[in-house]
Amino acid sequence: MSSYDVIIIGSGPGGYVCAIRCAQLGLKTACVEGRETLGGTCLNVGCIPSKALLHATHMLHEAEHNFADMGLKGKSPSVDWTQMQAYKDKTIGQNTSGIEYLFKKNKIDWLKGWGSIPEAGKVKVGDEVHEAKSIVVATGSDVATLPGVEIDEKIVVSSTGALSLGKVPKRLAVIGAGVIGLEMGSVYRRLGSEVTVIEYLDHVTPGMDGEVQKTFQKLLKKQGLNFVLGAAVEKVDATKTKAKVTYTSRKDDSEATVEADVVLVATGRKPYTEGLGLDALGVKTTDRGVIETDGEWKTSVDGVYAIGDCISGPMLAHKAEDEGMAVAEVIAGKHGHVNYGVIPSVIYTHPEVAAVGETEEALKEAGRAYKAGKFSFMGNGRAKANFAADGFVKILADKETDRILGAHIVGPMAGDLIHEICVAMEFGAAAEDVAMTCHAHPTYSEAVREAALACGDGPIHM
Numbered sequence: 001m002s003s004y005d006v007i008i009i010g011s012g013p014g015g016y017v018c019a020i021r022c023a024q025l026g027l028k029t030a031c032v033e034g035r036e037t038l039g040g041t042c043l044n045v046g047c048i049p050s051k052a053l054l055h056a057t058h059m060l061h062e063a064e065h066n067f068a069d070m071g072l073k074g075k076s077p078s079v080d081w082t083q084m085q086a087y088k089d090k091t092i093g094q095n096t097s098g099i100e101y102l103f104k105k106n107k108i109d110w111l112k113g114w115g116s117i118p119e120a121g122k123v124k125v126g127d128e129v130h131e132a133k134s135i136v137v138a139t140g141s142d143v144a145t146l147p148g149v150e151i152d153e154k155i156v157v158s159s160t161g162a163l164s165l166g167k168v169p170k171r172l173a174v175i176g177a178g179v180i181g182l183e184m185g186s187v188y189r190r191l192g193s194e195v196t197v198i199e200y201l202d203h204v205t206p207g208m209d210g211e212v213q214k215t216f217q218k219l220l221k222k223q224g225l226n227f228v229l230g231a232a233v234e235k236v237d238a239t240k241t242k243a244k245v246t247y248t249s250r251k252d253d254s255e256a257t258v259e260a261d262v263v264l265v266a267t268g269r270k271p272y273t274e275g276l277g278l279d280a281l282g283v284k285t286t287d288r289g290v291i292e293t294d295g296e297w298k299t300s301v302d303g304v305y306a307i308g309d310c311i312s313g314p315m316l317a318h319k320a321e322d323e324g325m326a327v328a329e330v331i332a333g334k335h336g337h338v339n340y341g342v343i344p345s346v347i348y349t350h351p352e353v354a355a356v357g358e359t360e361e362a363l364k365e366a367g368r369a370y371k372a373g374k375f376s377f378m379g380n381g382r383a384k385a386n387f388a389a390d391g392f393v394k395i396l397a398d399k400e401t402d403r404i405l406g407a408h409i410v411g412p413m414a415g416d417l418i419h420e421i422c423v424a425m426e427f428g429a430a431a432e433d434v435a436m437t438c439h440a441h442p443t444y445s446e447a448v449r450e451a452a453l454a455c456g457d458g459p460i461h462m
């Protein structure tokens with residue numbers, strides 16, 4: 001039996017970052033992981049592989065649509081799906097082995113196998129029981145399936161199967177117009193699939209700003225994605241080669257079907273805590289399986305903490321990372337802090353979508369007086385030169401104080417641009433602070449400054 005200050009269960013972005021911070025703070029640390037590689041869902045079957053496929057297919061889109069206009073003539077590249085998969089797998093490997101290197105560098109023990117907590121202060125991995133003064137549950141989430149839909153990861157797939165299809169399907173039906181559905185839908189659309197997205201709500205990307213939802217859907221439609229909105233999927237009937245999705249219209253209860261060669265189920269995720277022994281241990285969870293934690297990520301059992309997708313809040317890798325660092329500080333006797341009001345969310349399509357803080361809808365509902373400064377990428381020289389002028393930046397600021405309350409971007413590099421606003425919000429900045437900051441020309445970031453100017457006397461280039 002080995003003894004540790006901290007054992008973290010799960011090596012996703014929450015768990016591995018927590019382990020590294022614990023080690024940096026001088027704690028003897030181990031991390032339990034049952035997969036063959038470190039990095040959890042994000043690195044192995046989530047964020048990283050999907051970004052590789054998004055990048056490759058965006059390059060293809062550029063070649064097919066914009067190269068000729070730039071004077072780059074010749075045949076568009078053809079798709080070698082096997083090579084694209086190999087590129088994706090290589091990217092995964094580089095990232096997961098990078099975490100292994102960081103574990104070695106920080107002297108973190110990787111306890112290989114699936115962990116459980118037989119009692120407070122003990123973690124069982126395989127036949128071995130290890131002691132730990134503190135235990136952090138960072139076991140992430142799993143696909144939330146729909147009743148009437150059975151995932152076989154061949155014809156009816158989750159995001160995991162969608163990353164490794166045997167071939168590019170002729171017809172792809174996507175259930176759910178959330179982040180996964182739209183990112184993977186974009187990948188296959190660019191590869192030539194006929195993509196139909198079936199969504200329960202009357203709009204895409206639940207929770208996002210309404211204006212962003214409308215603009216984004218319009219742009220995706222222009223790229224060829226078909227949408228069936230306000231439709232509740234009831235069942236999927238699959239054979240060995242194709243599937244039929246049956247849905248009911250929420251407007252008039254009529255039933256209709258969509259046929260496809262592959263169906264992607266992207267209707268959300270649920271906390272993954274199976275086999276940990278949480279019930280027997282007395283760790284409180286909600287009826288939806290979310291582990292209950294206090295402001296310091298402590299569960300109802302002393303010495304057991306939880307972070308990431310298995311607790312409440314957005315299921316985002318970077319939220320888990322922040323919690324991982326913060327809980328490490330708490331365990332080391334310091335103060336850990338996460339500002340849940342400033343957690344960006346990004347959809348890595350083209351154009352990208354990024355958001356932080358309040359939406360206009362939330363501000364209206366709360367009855368807050370606000371102003372909105374908006375700037376279109378049509379007025380941004382760099383965006384026009386790069387065939388990337390679709391979309392806008394919108395900054396929401398308090399009407400009285402000018403303090404930034406939120407920002408919403410549809411456009412090129414939105415996922416990077418949003419961080420200027422995140423930093424501004426962390427510092428409690430006003431829109432004027434951003435407007436008065438010199439921004440290099442020509443960059444996409446000028447559109448952020450222009451939106452900030454639009455909160456005051458007005459933008460220059462519009």
Ligand code: NAI
Pocket residue numbers: 047146175176177178179180181183198199200201204205206231232233234265266267268269314315316345346347348
């Ligand atoms: P999601 O919660 O973003 O979207 C699920 C969608 O499915 C919703 O719009 C919902 O209304 C719809 N839906 C549910 N039941 C339905 C039914 N019976 N018929 C039709 N539509 C139905 O979930 P998603 O896209 O699966 O993503 C899961 C999690 O992973 C999210 O928390 C997401 O934030 C995270 N993620 C984040 C990424 C990023 O940050 N870029 C990338 C991929 C995932």
